Amino acid sequence: xxxxxxxxxxxxxxxxxxxxxxxxxxxxxxxxxxxxxxxxxxxxxxxxxxxxxxxxxxxxxxxxxxxxxxxxxxxxxxxxxxxxxxxxxxxxxxxxxxxxxxxxxxxxxxxxxxxxxxxxxxxxxxxxxxxxxxxxxxxxxxxxxxxxxxxxxxxxxxxxxxxxxxxxxxxxxxxxxxxxxxxxxxxxxxxxxxxxxxxxxxxxxxxxxxxxxxxxxxxxxxxxxxxxxxxxxxxxxxxxxxxxxxxxxxxxxxxxxxxxxxxxxxxxxxxxxxxxxxxxxxxxxxxxxxxxxxxxxxxxxxxxxxxxxxxxxxxxxxxxxxxxxxxxxxxxxxxxxxxxx
Amino acid sequence: xxxxxxxxxxxxxxxxxxxxxxxxxxxxxxxxxxxxxxxxxxxxxxxxxxxxxxxxxxxxxxxxxxxxxxxxxxxxxxxxxxxxxxxxxxxxxxxxxxxxxxxxxxxxxxxxxxxxxxxxxxxxxxxxxxxxxxxxxxxxxxxxxxxxxxxxxxxxxxxxxxxxxxxxxxxxxxxxxxxxxxxxxxxxxxxxxxxxxxxxxxxxxxxxxxxxxxxxxxxxxxxxxxxxxxxxxxxxxxxxxxxxxxxxxxxxxxxxxxxxxxxxxxxxxxxxxxxxxxxxxxxxxxxxxxxxxxxxxxxxxxxxxxxxxxxxxxxxxxxxxxxxxxxxxxxxxxxxxxxxx
Ligand SMILES: CC(C)[C@H](C(=O)O)[C@@H](O)C(=O)O
Ligand SMILES: CC(C)[C@H](C(=O)O)[C@@H](O)C(=O)O
Numbered sequence: 001x002x003x004x005x006x007x008x009x010x011x012x013x014x015x016x017x018x019x020x021x022x023x024x025x026x027x028x029x030x031x032x033x034x035x036x037x038x039x040x041x042x043x044x045x046x047x048x049x050x051x052x053x054x055x056x057x058x059x060x061x062x063x064x065x066x067x068x069x070x071x072x073x074x075x076x077x078x079x080x081x082x083x084x085x086x087x088x089x090x091x092x093x094x095x096x097x098x099x100x101x102x103x104x105x106x107x108x109x110x111x112x113x114x115x116x117x118x119x120x121x122x123x124x125x126x127x128x129x130x131x132x133x134x135x136x137x138x139x140x141x142x143x144x145x146x147x148x149x150x151x152x153x154x155x156x157x158x159x160x161x162x163x164x165x166x167x168x169x170x171x172x173x174x175x176x177x178x179x180x181x182x183x184x185x186x187x188x189x190x191x192x193x194x195x196x197x198x199x200x201x202x203x204x205x206x207x208x209x210x211x212x213x214x215x216x217x218x219x220x221x222x223x224x225x226x227x228x229x230x231x232x233x234x235x236x237x238x239x240x241x242x243x244x245x246x247x248x249x250x251x252x253x254x255x256x257x258x259x260x261x262x263x264x265x266x267x268x269x270x271x272x273x274x275x276x277x278x279x280x281x282x283x284x285x286x287x288x289x290x291x292x293x294x295x296x297x298x299x300x301x302x303x304x305x306x307x308x309x310x311x312x313x314x315x316x317x318x319x320x321x322x323x324x325x326x327x328x329x330x331x332x333x334x335x336x337x338x339x340x341x
Numbered sequence: 342x343x344x345x346x347x348x349x350x351x352x353x354x355x356x357x358x359x360x361x362x363x364x365x366x367x368x369x370x371x372x373x374x375x376x377x378x379x380x381x382x383x384x385x386x387x388x389x390x391x392x393x394x395x396x397x398x399x400x401x402x403x404x405x406x407x408x409x410x411x412x413x414x415x416x417x418x419x420x421x422x423x424x425x426x427x428x429x430x431x432x433x434x435x436x437x438x439x440x441x442x443x444x445x446x447x448x449x450x451x452x453x454x455x456x457x458x459x460x461x462x463x464x465x466x467x468x469x470x471x472x473x474x475x476x477x478x479x480x481x482x483x484x485x486x487x488x489x490x491x492x493x494x495x496x497x498x499x500x501x502x503x504x505x506x507x508x509x510x511x512x513x514x515x516x517x518x519x520x521x522x523x524x525x526x527x528x529x530x531x532x533x534x535x536x537x538x539x540x541x542x543x544x545x546x547x548x549x550x551x552x553x554x555x556x557x558x559x560x561x562x563x564x565x566x567x568x569x570x571x572x573x574x575x576x577x578x579x580x581x582x583x584x585x586x587x588x589x590x591x592x593x594x595x596x597x598x599x600x601x602x603x604x605x606x607x608x609x610x611x612x613x614x615x616x617x618x619x620x621x622x623x624x625x626x627x628x629x630x631x632x633x634x635x636x637x638x639x640x641x642x643x644x645x646x647x648x649x650x651x652x653x654x655x656x657x658x659x660x661x662x663x664x665x666x667x668x669x670x671x672x673x674x675x676x677x678x679x680x681x682x
Contacts, residue, residue: 135527179469182474183483
């Protein structure tokens with residue numbers, strides 16, 4: 001029997017890259033069925049304040065898995081980011097991003113011969129992302145940063161489980177508990193407590209500024225890092241930069257009931273509809289989703305085909321060696337991957 | 342007439358590296374007089390809750406300039422970081438760190454042929470550094486993040502003036518105003534207002550996570566970046582990593598009445614007293630201080646001697662090519678610089 005999941009194509013380049021990814025899935029005979037749901041910028045415009053229809057919400061909650069393209073939130077006071085809202089309403093408390101060197105994607109680090117293989121787990125709900133802020137006076141703005149024990153524990157526990165599942169040896173906790181002694185102090189305390197239950201995993205902690213200094217000089221020091229929301233956001237993007245940018249960075253938002261797999265790059269309205277967008281980040285997110293669903297053989301086959309295709313020098317217009325090989329469109333790039341399956 | 346300044350040697354390796362730097366100053370006939378003040382870990386231990394004696398505070402306030410080595414704050418609940426306290430009591434609202442590629446200091450970026458030349462201006466007082474936090478329940482910690490209009494304005498204005506003084510063309514504001522709409526929103530609003538007074542400077546803003554991604558891939562995009570306190574702390578250390586670490590990162594804390602020039606690396610107790618510490622960060626901070634005081638000729642001469650010495654391959658044990666040239670001790674390294682004056 002096929003597993004059914006909800007798919008939201010997203011805005012801008014979303015539909016093109018989603019189409020490419022689902023074609024690759026199909027070529028590998030992935031046993032998934034899709035329900036396409038209405039979610040994204042046009043649904044805000046059509047009057048849905050959350051950016052999705054009631055039917056979309058229902059489908060996502062029924063299937064428990066949402067595979068989504070990039071989405072745009074219309075600008076305007078009071079409009080909440082659709083991505084952040086989705087994480088919150090479904091309590092997808094752990095954001096996992098796996099970063100690895102891809103042969104064929106040149107970066108400062110690949111040129112220096114430093115391989116990247118790093119997973120960032122970011123707490124996905126709390127911290128300053130609650131949006132609790134007010135103007136005390138015209139001149140003074142106050143924001144609140146909230147860290148809770150259960151909120152910290154669920155993401156930290158997920159991180160340790162993930163590390164064990166991947167066969168990694170160590171997990172670091174990034175924090176700024178030397179300054180935010182109670183809030184980050186609580187996160188660190190929970191980390192140290194949970195660590196005791198995982199004596200097989202080497203647990204350490206590191207101040208977030210020092211962490212960023214080390215990530216740009218000796219990223220090999222780390223295997224997996226767990227952080228609070230905003231620091232995790234910053235460190236995730238830093239790591240995306242290490243491997244070539246958001247175009248090569250998958251993202252999974254994991255909750256107990258619902259999980260969301262998405263490309264975190266933008267919707268690139270300037271190139272939308274032109275068939276030239278790079279589907280790699282969405283494909284990597286999709287591969288993560290296949291693993292999560294237990295389709296490990298499909299995940300491995302598609303991942304190998306992707307890695308091999310990149311290694312061969314195939315590329316869309318945003319990366320790769322354009323003097324050696326001409327840029328491929330989205331479809332041709334997907335076809336190259338399919339040919340390597 | 343000689344200008345008088347307060348000097349605090351610091352803890353651990355502090356006295357050794359301060360001695361090396363002041364010897365270099367002397368060799369270049371720098372017209373400064375020093376009053377050595379009592380400040381650092383041992384003064385906490387001796388019962389001074391701020392880590393400095395009343396006489397030290399008085400001298401610093403009299404001369405308006407403190408040149409300091411690294412300092413350690415004893416661990417313990419309620420003990421505030423001496424560095425952070427010093428910034429706060431004297432309202433040194435702008436933290437300036439200049440990062441540049443040093444020939445002879447190998448980094449991932451130098452290997453990739455990417456030169457770094459970047460100044461970070463960090464707001465130095467507000468944000469979560471107020472330390473206003475409480476435990477709402479055993480399970481919930483709340484911290485407050487405060488951004489004020491005058492606090493933002495003074496550092497942003499300093500940043501624009503600094504950019505103009507340096508002959509730079511542009512200034513970017515790093516922020517997370519898409520999430521912290523009121524607090525970072527206020528900082529960004531002030532940036533955009535002040536920018537209007539500097540039409541000769543290209544002002545832009547960038548979300549901090551995107552900024553970090555770009556800093557690890559195309560740092561050449563930026564000349565100077567101004568940020569709120571914690572984000573500035575993180576981005577500063579990231580940039581230190583780009584040029585070889587805190588051992589090569591100068592720091593200036595600028596206020597209207599008092600300014601502090603310091604090495605921001607640790608006190609390295611493990612190697613203290615062994616005469617092998619690297620004085621470069623403190624020397625670079627000292628060079629910044631000379632410029633600030635108007636001793637531009639001394640600053641240029643010492644800077645050139647340092648750059649030339651590094652280029653020659655001279656190094657302490659923590660960097661450089663040990664197979665090509667043996668590591669120098671602190672004194673011998675300082676002598677090498679003096680010989681190149
Ligand atoms: C778009 C923005 C609200 C979001 C975040 O800060 O979480 C993004 O940076 C991300 O990491 O998915
Ligand atoms: C030691 C610590 C409190 C300090 C800070 O966070 O400001 C340090 O990281 C710095 O940047 O000087």
